[in-house]
Amino acid sequence: MATETAGSGNGVSDDVLVSVQKLTKHFPVRGGILLRTIGHVHAADEVSFDIKRGETFGLVGESGCGKTTVGRTILRVYPPTSGDIYFGGEDVSKLDRKVLARNMQIIFQDPYGSLDPRITVGGIIGEGLEVHGIGSPDERNEQIREIMDIVGISSHYAQRYPHEFSGGQRQRIGIARALVLRPQFLVCDEPVSALDVSIQSQILNLLRDLQGEFGLTYLFIAHNLAVVRYVCDRVAVMYLGKIVEQADTPELFGNAIHPYTRALMDAIPVPDPSEQRERLIIPGELPSPTNPPQGCRFNTRCAVVQDVCFNEEPPLRDFGDGHLVACHVAEDFDRRGTALPQLSSEMHDAITDSVRSSTTD
Amino acid sequence: MSNSNGAPEPRMELPERVEKGDLLLSVRNLRTHFRVRDGIVRAVDGVSYAIERGKTLGLVGESGCGKSVSALSVMRLIRPPGDIVEGEVMWQDRDLRTLSDREMRSVRGDEISMIFQEPMTALNPVFTTGNQIGEVLREHRDFTRKQRYERTIEVLRLVGIPQPEQRIKAYPHELSGGMRQRVMIAMALACEPQLLLADEPTTALDVTIQAQILELIREIRARTGMALLLITHDLGVIAEMADDVAVMYTGEVVEYADVGSLFAAPKHPYTRGLMTSIPSLMTDRAERLSTIRGSVPHMMRLPLGCLFQSRCPDAMNICRDNRPQLQRLEDGRTVRCHLYPQRPSGHDGEPLPQARATAGSAAS
Ligand SMILES: Nc1ncnc2c1ncn2[C@@H]1O[C@H](COP(=O)(O)OP(=O)(O)O)[C@@H](O)[C@H]1O
Ligand SMILES: Nc1ncnc2c1ncn2[C@@H]1O[C@H](COP(=O)(O)OP(=O)(O)O)[C@@H](O)[C@H]1O
Ligand code: SF4
Ligand SMILES: [Mg+2]
Ligand SMILES: [Mg+2]
Numbered sequence: 001m002a003t004e005t006a007g008s009g010n011g012v013s014d015d016v017l018v019s020v021q022k023l024t025k026h027f028p029v030r031g032g033i034l035l036r037t038i039g040h041v042h043a044a045d046e047v048s049f050d051i052k053r054g055e056t057f058g059l060v061g062e063s064g065c066g067k068t069t070v071g072r073t074i075l076r077v078y079p080p081t082s083g084d085i086y087f088g089g090e091d092v093s094k095l096d097r098k099v100l101a102r103n104m105q106i107i108f109q110d111p112y113g114s115l116d117p118r119i120t121v122g123g124i125i126g127e128g129l130e131v132h133g134i135g136s137p138d139e140r141n142e143q144i145r146e147i148m149d150i151v152g153i154s155s156h157y158a159q160r161y162p163h164e165f166s167g168g169q170r171q172r173i174g175i176a177r178a179l180v181l182r183p184q185f186l187v188c189d190e191p192v193s194a195l196d197v198s199i200q201s202q203i204l205n206l207l208r209d210l211q212g213e214f215g216l217t218y219l220f221i222a223h224n225l226a227v228v229r230y231v232c233d234r235v236a237v238m239y240l241g242k243i244v245e246q247a248d249t250p251e252l253f254g255n256a257i258h259p260y261t262r263a264l265m266d267a268i269p270v271p272d273p274s275e276q277r278e279r280l281i282i283p284g285e286l287p288s289p290t291n292p293p294q295g296c297r298f299n300t301r302c303a304v305v306q307d308v309c310f311n312e313e314p315p316l317r318d319f320g321d322g323h324l325v326a327c328h329v330a331e332d333f334d335r336r337g338t339a340l341p342q343l344s345s346e347m348h349d350a351i352t353d354s355v356r357s358s359t360t361d
Numbered sequence: 362m363s364n365s366n367g368a369p370e371p372r373m374e375l376p377e378r379v380e381k382g383d384l385l386l387s388v389r390n391l392r393t394h395f396r397v398r399d400g401i402v403r404a405v406d407g408v409s410y411a412i413e414r415g416k417t418l419g420l421v422g423e424s425g426c427g428k429s430v431s432a433l434s435v436m437r438l439i440r441p442p443g444d445i446v447e448g449e450v451m452w453q454d455r456d457l458r459t460l461s462d463r464e465m466r467s468v469r470g471d472e473i474s475m476i477f478q479e480p481m482t483a484l485n486p487v488f489t490t491g492n493q494i495g496e497v498l499r500e501h502r503d504f505t506r507k508q509r510y511e512r513t514i515e516v517l518r519l520v521g522i523p524q525p526e527q528r529i530k531a532y533p534h535e536l537s538g539g540m541r542q543r544v545m546i547a548m549a550l551a552c553e554p555q556l557l558l559a560d561e562p563t564t565a566l567d568v569t570i571q572a573q574i575l576e577l578i579r580e581i582r583a584r585t586g587m588a589l590l591l592i593t594h595d596l597g598v599i600a601e602m603a604d605d606v607a608v609m610y611t612g613e614v615v616e617y618a619d620v621g622s623l624f625a626a627p628k629h630p631y632t633r634g635l636m637t638s639i640p641s642l643m644t645d646r647a648e649r650l651s652t653i654r655g656s657v658p659h660m661m662r663l664p665l666g667c668l669f670q671s672r673c674p675d676a677m678n679i680c681r682d683n684r685p686q687l688q689r690l691e692d693g694r695t696v697r698c699h700l701y702p703q704r705p706s707g708h709d710g711e712p713l714p715q716a717r718a719t720a721g722s723a724a725s
Contacts, residue, residue, distance in 0.1 A: 062567035166656040196423040196657070197594055198672075201638040201650035208649070223567065230640040230650070253642065267572035269597030271641055273620045281572050285539055 012089045017185060017217045018051040018074065023083035025069050029290055039290045043069040045241040046083070048316075051185075056211065056218040058232030058249075060225060060264075064286055065238040067221045071187040074219065075104050087185070098132060105178035109190035111170035115162040121148075121173050122158030128181045143180060150213075151176045151206060168199035172206065179210065189221045204231060225268055229253050234322075237261045240289055240297040243316060247323040257325045260298050296328065304329055374409035376617055377693035379605060382413035384451070385588050386435065386473075386556055391448035393427075393434045402660045404430040404443070406612040409687075412556065417582070417589040419603030419620070421596065421635075423657055426609040428592045429478055432558045435590075436475055437465050471501040474549035475558040476542075478592075483545055484533040490517070490544050491529035497551045516547040521577055539570040546577065553585060560592045575602060596639065600624060608632050611657060611668045614687065618694030628696045630673045667699065675700055 026040040108114040145155035477483040517525035563571035634653035
């Protein structure tokens with residue numbers, strides 16, 4: 001039966017590289033002519049997970065659910081509102097920024113906006129080495145050439161500028177820049193979302209090769225579930241700033257329990273015209289993160305919502321082997337692979353209306 | 362419909378079934394080029410496609426391959442430095458290219474509508490939802506003010522916008538991405554078009570909202586018998602929505618087939634590459650993904666022969682200098698590739714004797 005997950009304390013076990021504990025990040029919303037704080041965006045609320053050494057941990061969810069916020073807060077791009085992050089057992093807030101940068105790096109979604117157009121590719125890749133005063137200029141050039149060859153950009157191009165490269169090549173440059181300091185941990189924030197389909201698989205293969213070669217640990221952020229399933233060892237699904245489900249990849253994709261996860265999987269168009277499906281379509285849209293619904297945050301769109309869902313926030317509970325689910329009625333959907341009931345159209349309309357009125361202002 | 366030389370030459374650009382169908386729209390040998398500083402971008406270069414009444418044609422291909430330009434050409438919305446330099450766009454029995462601007466305006470938004478890729482460029486930020494839909498109705502219908510209001514409310518409700526009486530007063534920036542897309546669809550549907558050109562209608566949306574919008578389009582299609590040109594780069598969306606599919610690459614159609622045949626047995630190396638390289642929920646996690654090597658060639662530096670040659674795993678000598686023609690295969694579909702036997706004289710009249718020899722030995 002389900003058990004509450006214990007608040008893990010600070011004891012981070014040896015095989016864990018990154019431990020995120022009750023991470024909360026709120027952004028102030030300013031308004032009025034004095035730009036006073038009039039509210040907060042609840043971008044991430046009490047998010048906890050451990051990433052083991054050498055694994056790829058996935059964060060999925062629709063845009064605005066807080067994935068990037070979690071990734072950047074781990075890297076201390078943003079200070080957390082509350083909660084702790086441990087890297088190799090050490091409290092990240094007590095580590096020197098340079099030490100952090102040498103150990104943790106990020107690959108961005110947008111291979112166009114994330115590279116400075118005025119700097120040569122060699123300069124972009126070598127910047128980290130220079131900042132950290134690593135090696136002589138000659139040694140640095142050698143390292144730049146080496147990493148370029150590893151990511152599949154000929155080192156002859158070190159003197160060229162970003163605009164001379166295609167989207168896929170720019171993403172390789174971004175990867176080289178992140179890897180030149182030989183970090184242990186990489187946040188990959190939607191690394192293929194902006195790329196053409198024929199290029200995505202090249203980059204996914206490269207990330208896989210690099211992981212094997214350098215023993216890298218990845219936090220892989222994406223909204224494409226098929227990509228996440230292929231890339232990740234374990235996956236956490238986020239909704240409106242909260243983790244709603246987390247499991248090993250085969251378990252999650254074979255036995256999704258949370259109604260949101262199941263709706264998300266159901267919504268993916270299947271590239272097989274012979275498959276005719278009756279799909280569950282969840283109504284409405286993401287409520288405002290400034291004023292998330294009371295109780296379960298998914299209650300405005302959930303097909304199996306109960307009274308309790310409006311009053312109590314469901315805790316993440318372990319359904320065995322680390323399959324965590326935050327849903328009051330999760331038991332009903334465990335290990336059965338049953339279809340969720342379809343919404344009646346009246347219920348659909350009622351929910352859509354309530355969602356609209358709650359998100360319009 | 363006639364050839365440049367007037368001879369009744371059999372047309373081979375379209376799959377056999379489509380050619381024989383009850384065609385609502387038939388685009389033949391369309392060339393839309395952009396004259397830019399350092400040369401000519403052949404954005405759409407000899408593209409033919411057709412849509413039967415009530416059917417859906419999917420147009421797939423990577424960004425920049427000419428999908429939007431081919432739809433905008435049908436609507437005659439190509440602006441300088443772009444120009445339709447050749448081809449015909451038969452809408453029932455009229456060539457839209459020969460219509461006056463006034464005649465074209467009366468077709469656009471009434472008989473044929475378009476949902477644009479960028480909602481914010483299509484919606485005017487200074488007008489309310491109601492104004493914008495009302496404007497379409499004013500253009501095409503002799504409605505009273507009251508009738509316009511009622512029809513606007515009706516279409517907003519049709520596209521699943523709750524409380525349309527309030528939404529009608531909203532400005533585009535006050536709406537979420539999903540709601541904006543619905544307003545665009547409402548605008549496009551206001552006059553019950555016979556054909557809807559939908560350019561990436563869900564690409565910018567999250568999957569749950571995408572599922573809602575696709576369901577909406579499906580419902581409307583079933584109820585009104587509207588035909589659809591659906592542009593997307595998502596093969597999953599194509600599989601769920603389309604009857605026929607045209608795969609585009611650098612301004613050309615490289616394969617054109619009914620959706621079942623295409624997914625069951627893609628013939629062109631590019632189509633095959635697309636289908637096998639995208640991870641799906643069925644992909645074996647232990648295997649490396651297959652890839653299409655390299656990237657799309659620069660539109661100003663296209664090679665002489667097959668435009669796909671630098672990325673093609675099956676490229677042969679002949680592919681280097683000879684541009685393959687679209688050929689109809691035995692199952693009725695068309696493919697542009699030397700792996701399949703080329704007919705002796707292409708549409709452009711280029712003789713390709715060597716092509717047949719080499720392709721004949723290479724094809725299995
Ligand atoms: N720097 C910021 N300032 C204010 N709000 C932010 C900031 N970054 C993100 N947000 C808000 O936090 C929420 C989560 O955003 P984000 O982490 O970017 O989501 P995701 O990456 O899942 O799309 C969104 O509502 C977003 O608008
Ligand atoms: N206004 C323009 N000026 C110059 N080139 C253009 C213009 N519009 C489109 N193109 C070019 O036409 C080609 C096809 O574009 P488009 O139809 O938008 O591609 P898709 O919709 O398939 O992504 C691209 O190479 C693009 O750069
Ligand atoms: S014509 Fe040649 S290069 Fe082009 S797709 Fe066919 S085999 Fe490949
Ligand atoms: Mg993000
Ligand atoms: Mg386009």
